[in-house]
Structure formats: structure tokens, C-alpha cells
Amino acid sequence: xQSVTQLxxxxxxxxxxxxxxxxxxxxxVPPYLFWYVQYPNQGLQLLLxxxxxxxxxxxxxGFEAEFxxxxxxxxxxxxxxxxxxxxxxxxxxSDRSNTGKLIFGQGTTLQVKP
Amino acid sequence: xxxxxxxxxxxxxxxxxxxTMRCQPILGHNTVFWYRQTxxxxxxxxxxFRNRAPLDDSGMPKDRFSAEMPDATLATxxxxxxxxxxxxxxxxxxxxxxxxxxxxxxxxxxRLSIL
Numbered sequence: 458x459q460s461v462t463q464l465x466x467x468x469x470x471x472x473x474x475x476x477x478x479x480x481x482x483x484x485x486v487p488p489y490l491f492w493y494v495q496y497p498n499q500g501l502q503l504l505l506x507x508x509x510x511x512x513x514x515x516x517x518x519g520f521e522a523e524f525x526x527x528x529x530x531x532x533x534x535x536x537x538x539x540x541x542x543x544x545x546x547x548x549x550x551s552d553r554s555n556t557g558k559l560i561f562g563q564g565t566t567l568q569v570k571p
Numbered sequence: 572x573x574x575x576x577x578x579x580x581x582x583x584x585x586x587x588x589x590x591t592m593r594c595q596p597i598l599g600h601n602t603v604f605w606y607r608q609t610x611x612x613x614x615x616x617x618x619x620f621r622n623r624a625p626l627d628d629s630g631m632p633k634d635r636f637s638a639e640m641p642d643a644t645l646a647t648x649x650x651x652x653x654x655x656x657x658x659x660x661x662x663x664x665x666x667x668x669x670x671x672x673x674x675x676x677x678x679x680x681x682r683l684s685i686l
Binding site for chain 1: 575602604613614616619621626627662664666667668669671672673674675676677678679680682
């Protein structure tokens, strides 16, 4: 069965610093992986997805993630944090059962300090 | 951009009352998901539909919750009777099911408070 673990429920960075949000997955088949962002009082918004093409995936708002099969990881990065990046971030893996169902991690809250 | 629309955005009601939440999926999407989000439990999948038929509602308390899709443009989630522990944000998402590399698209949620 597929599962996702996000390491660190809270991450705090200074404005302009590197953002690194960690996600490890478990999957018995080649995974499809997603990162979503949730701003306060809003729904989840897709940042990027990996579907077995390029291992480095670029998303919206300057975010990118690298799929590393050997490490079963799909960490999210951004070179320079903005105050507007403060939000909750969710990593998800498709259950590959053709239902469209996603298995979500517990989320990581990103705080950006001025 | 096409969006998933949820109504109402906020709902406050007393324990024991019936609550109905509505969702309009993105036109052309054939799969609809209902989630509940709380601080303690995070994001929980309650139920989902494909082509208006329920595929799985095992995440839903059966005695008080019910989910339906009267037509392709409307999904509903009902709670009767409501209890304080049902207080949460309820999200609807839609997608192109059957192809698991497709993302889900979320609405902005219904924030439910049961007093």
C-alpha cells in the first residue's frame, strides 16, 4: 500500500532563505507524487506533480521538487523564501488503483520570518 | 480558470440540526471526493464518487453522514443529526478519475461549527 511521511510538522525560515520541505513515500509500484499548498481559509492548490517523466519537477511560485527513487523521497524546495510562502504544504501519492484517490501526508506548516 | 465551488462557506448551527453542504465539481470531471480537515486528525477522506456512483464511503460515520450526487453538477454531504465533534472544515475535490496521474482540484471548503 502507498503511504507518505512528511518530516517536520513545522518549518521556520527567514525571508530570502532556502525552503526545504521533506517528503518520503512508500509505494509498491512506480509512484505518482504531488505537492499541494494550502493558504489560510482556502482549499488545497496544486504546486507540482511527478508522473515519471523528468525527475526534477518545476511548479508554481518558484517551487520545485526532485524525485529520488533510491531515497524514496520527493522533497520540495525553493531557493529564496517570500513572506507570501507562509502556508501549509501537503505531499501526496496516488494509490495507483485508477480511482484518482490520493494518500496525503500530515502536512508541514511553513513559517517565514522577516 | 475552472473551479470547484462549495456552499455555504461557513455554517454555524446547534447540535441536532441537519446540515447540508453542496459542491459543484469542475465541468467534465467524473470523480468527486469529500474530505474533512481538523487540527487533530488532519485531512481525512470521507467518501468519493465516480460518474455519480459511490465508490467508497468507508471513511464516513454511516449513522449520521450521507453523501449523494443527484446529478453530474452537484454533490451533497449531509449530517443528521449533527454533533459538536463534527465541527471541521469540509472540502470537496474533483478530478479525472481513472487516470491516477491527474491531480485533484479542491474547493475552498465549508467551515462547520456545531454548538
